[in-house]
Amino acid sequence: MSGLFFDTLEIRSADQRDASLSQALPAGVARATRAPAYAALLAGVDPAGVTDRAALAALPVTRKSELIRLQAEDPPLGGLYGTPFADMARIFASPGPIHEAQADGADPWRFARALHASGLRRGMLLHNCFAYHFTPAGMMLELGARALGCPVFPAGPGNTESQARAAAHLKPGCYSGTPDFLKAILETGDALGLDLTSLRFGHVTGGAYLPALRGFYADRGMTVLQSYGTADLGLIAYETTAREGLVCDEGVLVEIVRPGTGDPLPDGEVGEVLVTLLDAPDPMIRFATGDLSAVLPGGSPCGRTNRRIKGWMGRADQAAKVRGMFVRPEQVAEVMRSHPGLGRARLVIGSAEGRDTMLLRVETPVRDAALVDSLSRAIQGVMRLRGDVELLEPGALPNDGKVIEDTRSP
Numbered sequence: 001m002s003g004l005f006f007d008t009l010e011i012r013s014a015d016q017r018d019a020s021l022s023q024a025l026p027a028g029v030a031r032a033t034r035a036p037a038y039a040a041l042l043a044g045v046d047p048a049g050v051t052d053r054a055a056l057a058a059l060p061v062t063r064k065s066e067l068i069r070l071q072a073e074d075p076p077l078g079g080l081y082g083t084p085f086a087d088m089a090r091i092f093a094s095p096g097p098i099h100e101a102q103a104d105g106a107d108p109w110r111f112a113r114a115l116h117a118s119g120l121r122r123g124m125l126l127h128n129c130f131a132y133h134f135t136p137a138g139m140m141l142e143l144g145a146r147a148l149g150c151p152v153f154p155a156g157p158g159n160t161e162s163q164a165r166a167a168a169h170l171k172p173g174c175y176s177g178t179p180d181f182l183k184a185i186l187e188t189g190d191a192l193g194l195d196l197t198s199l200r201f202g203h204v205t206g207g208a209y210l211p212a213l214r215g216f217y218a219d220r221g222m223t224v225l226q227s228y229g230t231a232d233l234g235l236i237a238y239e240t241t242a243r244e245g246l247v248c249d250e251g252v253l254v255e256i257v258r259p260g261t262g263d264p265l266p267d268g269e270v271g272e273v274l275v276t277l278l279d280a281p282d283p284m285i286r287f288a289t290g291d292l293s294a295v296l297p298g299g300s301p302c303g304r305t306n307r308r309i310k311g312w313m314g315r316a317d318q319a320a321k322v323r324g325m326f327v328r329p330e331q332v333a334e335v336m337r338s339h340p341g342l343g344r345a346r347l348v349i350g351s352a353e354g355r356d357t358m359l360l361r362v363e364t365p366v367r368d369a370a371l372v373d374s375l376s377r378a379i380q381g382v383m384r385l386r387g388d389v390e391l392l393e394p395g396a397l398p399n400d401g402k403v404i405e406d407t408r409s410p
Helices: 014-032 036-041 064-073 111-118 137-147 160-170 179-192 211-219 329-337 369-383
Strands: 090-094 098-102 126-128 152-154 174-177 201-204 223-230 234-239 246-248 252-257 271-277 287-293 320-322 325-327 345-352 355-363 388-392 404-406
Touching: 014 271, 064 098, 064 287, 111 137, 111 174, 111 201, 111 223, 111 234, 126 137, 126 160, 137 152, 160 179, 174 179, 179 201, 179 211, 179 223, 211 223, 223 246, 234 252, 234 271, 329 345, 329 355, 329 369, 355 369, 369 388
Parallel strands: 126 152, 126 174, 174 201, 201 223, 345 404, 355 388
Antiparallel strands: 090 098, 223 234, 234 246, 252 271, 271 287, 320 325, 345 355
């Protein structure tokens, strides 16, 4: 499909997307169970019954720490893939360490859709400044561009002057790389008197894309948009020319859950991003990214109809050490689950007279000393530490996804 949209999937109605989801979810869960690790994790689950978001939310969460453990215990890939090792195209290594396998296929990480939204079109040269060694970022963008019918200059990171000279000679139409490296290339080109006006588009990820940087590119007449993805999952969501949040990729289902749990939050609430791959040879099921975001209401002004998220809003893995012991969001969630009907909660860690302190702040319309006492006992039972409790009016805590706030000086 030419023009604004990559394909008709981007402009489906809600009913069409739900109907597709009811088929993709059971098939994805069934494919996942071909992998030994998922067969064990999903033992007793009937894939045919996982047909909507509510059924998916009943399945266990897959966490990055589990990937590290599984691969350490069962090298090289931890039983996470159903595809035979010999049939995989490439193997990568990311910090952790975690090793990721690339399936064969034209665009296994689905970045063609995001590059198209940024302005890349058939025949346009992509100047790709992501690394090609160890981690998959370079290949993610390259294969996405090739799926669009675009040649790629595999520039990789670094060597700013060489990058600028190559771009002046090759006349690429689009850059891909981190948000700030494009600025460095352009400024170097300016200093050398090079003509880099062929670079009209950019697709950035892997770093903060701040307003000042957006303004720099806009002043040069460039369209530079961002995406959000991971080495484990590929593309999760991408920015469009509407510049109002990130539209979720058509190949994933995104959930926003309370940090430390698998419990979905209402739209607008900040929580941890969970992603399920819908149409992959080796699906991930409810993979916890460790990132915070929130679902934006309504559809995008660009006309794409899938859900939108605000983008990266911080990290959900907010563990902190108190009096020699780690406290984690999962423990806060366990305390709250033992007291249904309460609102948001935040464990504030501080220091007084050289000693660590903990204060659990909880939203509730109830003002009850018995509730305070019960929550205090639950804190000690779950965390093995004493903590105070403060009851707040509903809505008193910020909607920022923060479950543990460490106020101690570094």
